[in-house]
Amino acid sequence: MKIVEVRERTFPIASQIRNAVIDFSKMTLSAVAVVTDVVRDGAPVVGYGFNSNGRYGQGPLLRDRFIPRLMSADSRSLLDESGENLDPGRIWAALMTNEKPGGHGERSVAVGTVDMAVWDAVAKIARKPLFRLLADRYGAAATPRVFVYAAGGYYYPGKGPSALQDEMRRYVERGYTVVKMKIGGAPLEEDLRRIESVLQVVGDGSRLAVDANGKFDLETALAYGRALAPYGLRWYEEAGDPLDYALQAELGHRYEGPVATGENLFSHQDARNLLRYGGMRKDRDILQFDCALSYGLVEYLRTLDVVRSEGWSPRRCIPHGGHQLSLHIAAGLGLGGNESYPDLFQPFGGFPDPVRRPASAPASGDGRARCRRERDRRCVACPIPSWPWSRPPRSISLLPVTASAAGGPRRTRTCRAEPSPRRARYRAACR
């Protein structure tokens, strides 16, 4: 067996939203299809991947460096010991041939996108949902329900508190019991009014996380920390620059509530530095490394080794990005949850299946003590999608333009209806 082709395209995910640091008016991402010569249910197995959000498309790096490097490798060197499936570790090594250490930049995003597609193909060839494959391969107990929270609350032209409340109400009505909103893109007093308006909807600080997207200097981070403390928020995310471990450590020293960071650290070495020098607290803080941005799952397995070797539980990991690779990793390797973008970054955001609220979890408005108990369980459970997890919707075509019978160009169909036996098998495997 072999990889016969790797396709990539850049897609727009532009919108008018903004966080404290950037707007998304020209945001793009890369989607990749790894086409194999393995046939399942009458069609070649194709693995799909995309690079999360927030870092733009990686087309030039993919086209100029990584895809040619992968396609020039001896195809037998990319297979596992059985010779019947791809080996993501060997593929990763081929992609990273002649790459110097350090300076991770955005090559980690390009490699992570290919890696996501490779794991999708591996799971499809193995005829298993990826989370089952990961649990089997790495000796973990698969847990096909994962805590997810709704990430939103961006700044938007003309969006006042009532529009923000409407957005959060939609998440709550869909079953989310924890939501996240942006801060730092307005003066502190205005942000506090926004926070209080959301608390009126979600009912308790433990149901609300806030995210400054790395904007603050130490003084501002601490000022926000003092103002946020009385709310008892779920967490205070990325207050300062992702690489300013001294700031993070000082914030952890002064701010008692949980903090979260890591989505902009792109290697296991950077993750290790955060745990060594960032003052993160194992009993409450959240690690948000996003494998799609940081060299993929092959590297994330190394990051999890670092997490454990530094004395942390993988359950403190709730990755950034809202993609289904991290959903499967969370379910298969015992993470604490996953981010979710129910409405943003379409058609790449959200999950195919609806979130579900455990019967014991209150919707909103309950007391803080009860919410703490729920937090220790899982506020929102998301079943693993009962469908191949990264098959793109029809609006995303990675297939080549081909000549029609009449001689004119036409775009081939992106996907086709799955035969019901396959869907039944997949659903059974997910249970």
Ligand SMILES: [Mg+2]
């Ligand atoms: Mg964030």
